Amino acid sequence: MKHVYNFNAGPAALPREVLQKAKEELLDFEDTGMSIMEHSHRGKHYEAVHEQAKNLLKELLSIPDEYEILFLQGGASLQFAMIPMNFMKQNQKPGYILTGSWSEKALKEAKKIGEAEEIVSGKSSNYSSIPEIPSLFSDDYTYVHVTSNNTIFGTQWASFDHLEHPFLIADMSSDILSKRFPVEKFGMIYAGAQKNLGPAGVTVVIMRKEVADKANKELPTILSYETHMKNRSLYNTPPTFSIYLLKLVLEWAKELGGLEELERRNKEKAKLIYDAIDESGGFYTGHAEKDSRSLMNITFTLQNEELTKQFLKEAQEQGFSGLAGHRSVGGCRASAYNAVPLEACQALKKFMIEFQEKQGN
Structure with missing residues (x-):
């Protein structure tokens, strides 16, 4: 087999051990005579995979009990729209910290939903650094959105210590599971899987349960976080194979030492x-x-x-x-x-x- 050093930005490298395990189970998952891709998402075999993936993520990231883990689709790009649709409030506006192209896109989508504001931006330096954060945010912001790592420009938040707001939201698509961070500081964290968590197709959302209770109730059902929370991410057919591979990656990470x-x-x-x-x-x-x-x-x-x-x-x-x-x-x-x-x-x-x-x- 040809040897390649895979430095792609995403979809990215998967652990060799995970690919080997998936290969071994591809045609016959746990002696059922079917691939996991063929199992019903309502059946016991897939249900076990689904819950194991959630529990492993909770364990590895030390996610407190007051948070719910969701497996959604559409990548971070769908979250750019779902977040303001769910959480924009009348007479309030969200604030966005711009550290690269993806945070720009998140703000652009929010502005299509309602009024949203740029708090600070690193664009003047061509996003070569994380900008200095104002010492005090206004609590009037509905939420404050950050992007923890910037794939295009190669910058990353070293610490979130100086970031304070009652409702922080972080796009961690490209550095989740790469280092320890304080989950409890955020009301919501989201990440496309295709960098560190698994293949493209599943988006992980980690959300404080009380946050979903305060979300907009007049949305189309599929675009409401409350829908997915109440249905354990099984409201519609989830990307079962992507979640299965996510579970294998999390098992690999745990065996490695966490x-x-x-x-x-x-x-x-x-x-x-x-x-x-x-x-x-x-x-x-x-x-x-x-x-x-x-x-x-x-x-x-x-x-x-x-x-x-x-x-x-x-x-x-x-x-x-x-x-x-x-x-x-x-x-x-x-x-x-x-x-x-x-x-x-x-x-x-x-x-x-x-x-x-x-x-x-």
Whole structure:
């Protein structure tokens, strides 16, 4: 089988052990003679998978009992619309902290629903850092929305200590399960699975139960969080295979040592590539300021466009996949999510050093 170092930004690498387990069970799940994809979402076999996935997520992230875990569809993009539809209040408006393209899109969708406000933005610096947060938010905001990690620009919130509001909402699509964070600080957390949790197709929502009680009651049924909470994410047919793979990824994470071990590994992996950038004497330049660097998405440029194209061409030939930067910003991006092994990052660092030496730098 061809060996590839998968640095794609999403859909992203899945643990080899998870893919092997899924392969073994694909045709015959737990001696039932059927794939899990063929089982009814109302049947006992899928129900067990569904609940195991929720319980594992609760255990790994230390989610308090007053929170509900939902498995929805439509990715973060649907959440951009569902959030204001459910939580915008008359004579109140939500506030958005802009740290990249996805938070911009979230605000744009909110403005289609009603009045929404930009609290602060890092756009003036081309989103190279997490902007300084105002010392005091107005409690008049219906909610305050943040994006914890920014895949395109390679920045990440190092801490949420200075972020205070009664109803915080976080899009954690690209760094959930990568490090410890205080769940109880947020009224709602959401994440598309296709970076750290599993394949595309399922979106995890972690919501304080009392929040859903206060949501808009006049929505179409399928767009109401209350609907999904009351029906345990089984109001309509869920993406059963994606949730099954999510469960396998969570089992893998637990066996590995949980969140602390994942965070340790992620720091080790990211440091290898950042060291190659920082020790290159300017041959490679990181996009993100050092205090805002992402452990998940490491963005950098070379000295000119021609050199960048050559770097990416040779990297592809050497088995590195997904290193091109997002089309909106160019350059290079190495996405070192949980399932990307240490060996891949070691190999990338080695390739970066050797490529620089070949150029006579």
